[in-house]
Ligand code: SF4
């Protein structure tokens with residue numbers, strides 16, 4: 001631990017080697033956090049790396065697994081004014097390298113989605129799109145290829161038509177046909193991109209089809225399959241969960257060959273954790289991600305980006321309130337990112353200074369927990385978060401696409 005001294009006017013002098021190691025400018029600004037007697041210097045750095053944009057909360061589907069079945073939030077689209085404000089503020093986040101169009105709604109249903117993607121690509125940032133795939137017409141597929149979207153993640157929750165229809169209320173043949181259109185558009189335009197990922201939310205009712213996923217991925221030439229557990233928003237979904245307190249046998253995983261031009265890569269299947277564990281890690285915060293909702297409100301993650309209820313791992317129902325740290329219509333994304341509350345929140349999440357509610361004797365009766373607050377004074381609290389346990393996963397976060405990028 002480097003020793004630092006203050007000068008005769010009480011100014012702290014940080015050692016040069018410390019500044020170099022942390023890549024901090026001598027003029028860097030800090031928040032001085034007085035935390036239970038400890039003084040913590042929290043750098044104010046515009047170091048966000050990934051920006052999530054929620055173009056809309058509207059969707060063409062009504063999936064059984066969807067948060068939209070229980071929330072009270074409006075169905076609305078991001079205005080182009082709000083979107084332009086985000087774009088205008090991007091220069092203030094020099095480390096940003098990727099924009100992800102997703103959220104709780106179907107991005108391809110936004111009438112200006114291609115214009116939005118183009119605006120991001122003109123700033124030389126990589127683009128990921130998350131979609132249910134049902135609005136991916138041949139024309140849209142061609143545009144995604146032409147605009148240089150480099151990852152597309154499509155949700156496919158069943159290998160059999162009846163299983164898929166049971167979850168999504170739609171036809172599997174349609175989404176598979178659309179994915180084939182995309183592959184054809186890539187072939188015609190001579191591009192390997194967007195690389196295709198498949199998200200599969202595993203339930204009791206589709207568990208048997210997990211084994212067929214790799215074959216499906218291989219047929220569709222998907223580079224990656226990400227399996228997530230379901231976050232149970234409804235009683236119906238609560239009956240479908242496969243994870244629990246106790247360790248249980250992992251699912252089996254295997255790879256498959258993925259054609260990438262003259263190369264053949266190995267596709268990967270990533271599986272979630274299946275039980276509550278001691279290790280907690282927030283991929284949103286660790287990945288320096290910032291989430292902008294349809295109305296310009298900024299949240300630290302998906303889990304805190306809306307108002308909704310869900311059932312925690314022990315079945316306790318929780319009311320989650322949206323945690324907005326600012327709005328891009330009033331402040332730039334970098335000002336919000338470097339604000340006192342946001343910097344402190346990220347620091348606490350990195351250190352995971354939250355108790356573990358599912359292990360607490362008061363878990364069945366605690367009112368704080370019911371409202372997603374924490375007994376150590378935190379509101380919101382991450383103490384029940386299934387995302388930080390890697391039980392529920394975001395398909396748009398984990399970067400195992402490197403081999404495909406290398407082949408570009
Ligand atoms: S596609 Fe996504 S946003 Fe639309 S209803 Fe299904 S889960 Fe919800």
Ligand code: SF4
Nearest residue numbers: 355357360363366375
């Ligand atoms: S908020 Fe605190 S007291 Fe309440 S259940 Fe969680 S750990 Fe226990």
Ligand code: SF4
Nearest residue numbers: 282301303382385388
């Ligand atoms: S730990 Fe969970 S609730 Fe907390 S910031 Fe991360 S994803 Fe959001």
